[in-house]
Amino acid sequence: MRFIGRNNHDDNDHSGDQADDRDDAGQAMGEVVPLHRDPVTDDQDNENQDSQAAPRVQDVIAREVPAAESAAPADYDLDPDSDDGEPVAAVLRVDPVPGSVPGLFPWDRTDERREVLPLWLTDATTRKAAVVWAGDMVKHKAKFHAARTPLYAGRVAVRVPRGGVRVMRDYTRWVSDAETRPLRLEAVRKADALEHMKLAQKTADRQKARLAISGAVAVPVLAGLAVVVFAAPVPVAVLLAIGAASWLGVRGGTEDKPLIGRAVVTGKVPELTSDMVIRALGSLNNSLINNAVKSGRGITFPNPIHRDGPGWRADIDLPYGVTANDIMDKRKGLASALRRPLGCVWPEPDPDQHEGRLVLWVGDKDMAKSPATPWPLATKGKVSMFEAFAFATDQRGRMVTLLLMFGNMLIGAMPRFGKTFALRVVLLAAALDPTVEMYVYELKGTGDLDSLEQVAHRFHSGPGDDPALNATMAGLREVHAELETRAHALKRLPVDLRKENKVTPEIAAKRSWGLYPIVVAIDECQELFSDKTHGGEAEELCLAIIKRGPALGIMLVLATQRPDSDSLPTGVSANAGIRLCLRVMGQTENDMVLGTSSYKNGLRATEFSLKDKGIGILKGHADAHQTVRSYYIDGPQAEQIVKRARALREAAGTITGHAAGETPDVKAGPQFSLLDDIAAVMAPGEEQVHSEVICDRLEELRADVYKGWDATGLANALKPLKLKTDQVWAAGTDGKNANRRGIKRADLTKARATNTNTKRDDSEGGEATG
Numbered sequence: 001m002r003f004i005g006r007n008n009h010d011d012n013d014h015s016g017d018q019a020d021d022r023d024d025a026g027q028a029m030g031e032v033v034p035l036h037r038d039p040v041t042d043d044q045d046n047e048n049q050d051s052q053a054a055p056r057v058q059d060v061i062a063r064e065v066p067a068a069e070s071a072a073p074a075d076y077d078l079d080p081d082s083d084d085g086e087p088v089a090a091v092l093r094v095d096p097v098p099g100s101v102p103g104l105f106p107w108d109r110t111d112e113r114r115e116v117l118p119l120w121l122t123d124a125t126t127r128k129a130a131v132v133w134a135g136d137m138v139k140h141k142a143k144f145h146a147a148r149t150p151l152y153a154g155r156v157a158v159r160v161p162r163g164g165v166r167v168m169r170d171y172t173r174w175v176s177d178a179e180t181r182p183l184r185l186e187a188v189r190k191a192d193a194l195e196h197m198k199l200a201q202k203t204a205d206r207q208k209a210r211l212a213i214s215g216a217v218a219v220p221v222l223a224g225l226a227v228v229v230f231a232a233p234v235p236v237a238v239l240l241a242i243g244a245a246s247w248l249g250v251r252g253g254t255e256d257k258p259l260i261g262r263a264v265v266t267g268k269v270p271e272l273t274s275d276m277v278i279r280a281l282g283s284l285n286n287s288l289i290n291n292a293v294k295s296g297r298g299i300t301f302p303n304p305i306h307r308d309g310p311g312w313r314a315d316i317d318l319p320y321g322v323t324a325n326d327i328m329d330k331r332k333g334l335a336s337a338l339r340r341p342l343g344c345v346w347p348e349p350d351p352d353q354h355e356g357r358l359v360l361w362v363g364d365k366d367m368a369k370s371p372a373t374p375w376p377l378a379t380k381g382k383v384s385m386f387e388a389f390a391f392a393t394d395q396r397g398r399m400v401t402l403l404l405m406f407g408n409m410l411i412g413a414m415p416r417f418g419k420t421f422a423l424r425v426v427l428l429a430a431a432l433d434p435t436v437e438m439y440v441y442e443l444k445g446t447g448d449l450d451s452l453e454q455v456a457h458r459f460h461s462g463p464g465d466d467p468a469l470n471a472t473m474a475g476l477r478e479v480h481a482e483l484e485t486r487a488h489a490l491k492r493l494p495v496d497l498r499k500e501n502k503v504t505p506e507i508a509a510k511r512s513w514g515l516y517p518i519v520v521a522i523d524e525c526q527e528l529f530s531d532k533t534h535g536g537e538a539e540e541l542c543l544a545i546i547k548r549g550p551a552l553g554i555m556l557v558l559a560t561q562r563p564d565s566d567s568l569p570t571g572v573s574a575n576a577g578i579r580l581c582l583r584v585m586g587q588t589e590n591d592m593v594l595g596t597s598s599y600k601n602g603l604r605a606t607e608f609s610l611k612d613k614g615i616g617i618l619k620g621h622a623d624a625h626q627t628v629r630s631y632y633i634d635g636p637q638a639e640q641i642v643k644r645a646r647a648l649r650e651a652a653g654t655i656t657g658h659a660a661g662e663t664p665d666v667k668a669g670p671q672f673s674l675l676d677d678i679a680a681v682m683a684p685g686e687e688q689v690h691s692e693v694i695c696d697r698l699e700e701l702r703a704d705v706y707k708g709w710d711a712t713g714l715a716n717a718l719k720p721l722k723l724k725t726d727q728v729w730a731a732g733t734d735g736k737n738a739n740r741r742g743i744k745r746a747d748l749t750k751a752r753a754t755n756t757n758t759k760r761d762d763s764e765g766g767e768a769t770g
């Protein structure tokens with residue numbers, strides 16, 4: 001326990017009793033310790049205090065109490081021995097006294113208990129991997145040796161004579177008692193006749209006995225041999241011959257050339273030790289870490305380093321002031337210091353712990369080289385959009401799930417790094433929920449999502465040309481209109497059914513209420529947003545859908561290979577809740593997909609390499625981001641899954657729209673009216689406006705449509721709408737009143753009415769004739 005101030009008169013006042021008294025007084029967490037202390041006695045006193053408080057929080061915040069404030073004695077004692085009786089600055093001890101705060105009892109602490117059973121026993125995926133591994137190993141060994149049987153037979157044949165010679169040699173040595181020969185020779189060398197006689201006699205006895213044994217054994221052996229050769233069934237004889245030949249073959253081998261080769265050369269799992277980790281951290285050029293490494297204190301391991309999936313896991317408490325993000329920033333340096341490929345080294349924060357807790361997972365294999373795990377829903381199972389579905393695996397091969405309901409998703413990456421594959425997993429999951437209505441637009445035109453045609457309510461695949469963009473816009477308008485319809489439908493429901501004013505599984509299940517989930521997916525959405533004609537409207541529609549859709553059961557999933565502000569409106573990207581960023585080239589694209597400051601905070605999809613296909617940083621699906629690899633589902637597999645999804649939908653009666661063979665009514669061009677726009681830009685009470693002023697205001701309203709329009713252009717555009725521009729007295733662009741070509745409100749109102757009636761007549765006539 002450290003104090004900042006002390007009584008300068010407590011020379012001998014450091015007995016244990018007095019120290020205890022002080023602690024007792026401090027039970028109410030407000031012990032007062034006067035300032036101006038004697039350094040000698042202070043040390044002694046500290047020892048007493050420290051011995052009591054050793055296991056508790058070490059740091060003490062001291063607070064000086066001003067003289068005036070000290071008049072209030074509630075929390076502070078005054079120094080009773082001060083010379084002038086005046087209060088001096090006092091210190092409030094703020095450390096809790098042992099036992100005074102319930103949270104400090106061991107049973108109150110949030111200790112992390114390690115699992116009783118190892119992961120492979122409790123985790124089905126790990127167990128399954130172990131069983132598959134063992135099965136594969138047996139199969140491989142059987143195949144390996146079966147293929148080499150002729151080779152082994154040849155080797156045996158070559159080695160049998162040598163084996164026979166060795167057996168005979170060993171037998172002769174045994175019968176002749178060859179092992180005692182050196183002793184006899186030694187006796188001869190020393191001219192020790194007595195010893196030599198003794199040894200020779202013993203050898204002679206031994207030889208006699210061994211010859212007798214040989215004779216006794218030879219009779220049954222020769223008889224057995226005769227039986228085998230002349231009387232035993234052929235297979236038995238052959239088997240015994242093979243056995244004998246193999247034995248002789250093995251005896252004829254050499255140690256450096258074994259008869260049977262190794263089917264598996266065991267790869268050494270590189271170890272991870274605390275020394276390696278500390279040395280690696282020490283090489284990252286962080287002064288706080290360097291000080292800790294030098295002093296040998298400050299970096300601790302709260303758990304033993306252990307195997308976790310196909311790699312090692314180290315939980316590390318970094319020195320005070322260093323955060324897990326500081327280390328994530330230097331992943332490349334860390335990988336270099338650990339002498340491991342970058343794809344093996346994964347430093348992460350622990351979301352359940354403090355900022356200085358680093359979880360370092362070092363895989364045995366580069367993530368990109370690990371075998372792809374099959375999608376658990378590939379052959380069986382159904383999805384509920386209200387529940388998380390299997391989307392990817394993390395570095396350790398564990399399943400990562402995604403809950404898309406009430407959210408939106410943005411996928412961004414450079415071309416050919418797995419956007420469409422990742423999007424396809426999401427869409428296949430949506431397809432396996434027969435209640436979901438799907439709008440799928442693939443604007444690259446390569447047919448990557450064609451399999452989904454069988455289940456999609458609206459579908460179009462085209463290379464970002466007019467038909468593709470018109471179809472996508474039509475779909476977006478349709479879904480946008482749904483927002484209004486659904487909001488009203490939800491409002492009409494009894495209050496007890498819409499407790500949170502959002503779509504629930506119960507509400508979605510009632511098809512007739514029209515509140516089932518809708519998933520809208522646009523692959524290569526940059527084609528739409530950067531289009532001059534549709535871009536503005538697409539942004540408006542997507543923004544509304546992305547903001548209001550989730551509560552109404554509508555989810556937007558966008559994938560783009562150009563995540564920049566021109567191709568992906570910031571309003572749209574900022575509102576996407578779930579983000580997946582596969583490999584990108586720069587910080588801007590990285591932050592555009594993952595959110596502002598992501599790069600600075602160590603989330604760097606720029607560090608993925610060429611081979612990291614399908615690997616990206618997933619954010620917004622859980623408390624902490626994760627590095628994941630989306631499940632790999634190729635075209636033919638996707639076809640099979642969609643067939644199953646279609647069967648589910650047929651059974652549920654939810655095959656609609658495109659999947660049911662309908663063609664939607666797709667109108668070309670943006671759906672807005674020039675007359676309505678003019679009405680919108682005329683201020684209330686403004687009866688007449690100059691054409692130039694109208695053009696300026698229209699440009700402000702929809703720059704992508706009206707940019708560069710002048711009075712003549714406006715007049716031409718208005719002619720077919722039965723509105724003529726005329727000379728009007730009004731304020732010009734310079735603010736001064738003048739007589740120029742313009743529009744009168746009365747004419748505009750008339751033209752709008754006429755056009756509305758014409759439109760209605762057209763559509764009624766259409767219906768009548770259609």
Ligand SMILES: Nc1ncnc2c1ncn2[C@@H]1O[C@H](COP(=O)(O)OP(=O)(O)OP(=O)(O)O)[C@@H](O)[C@H]1O
Pocket residue numbers: 372413414415416417418419420421422444448561613614615629630631632
């Ligand atoms: N999860 C994955 N695991 C392994 N390989 C993958 C994975 N996802 C994608 N790939 C590989 O990456 C290649 C490119 O994937 P994909 O077609 O999804 O890229 P993309 O980013 O959509 O490309 P583009 O921008 O040209 O459309 C695929 O052909 C596939 O071989």
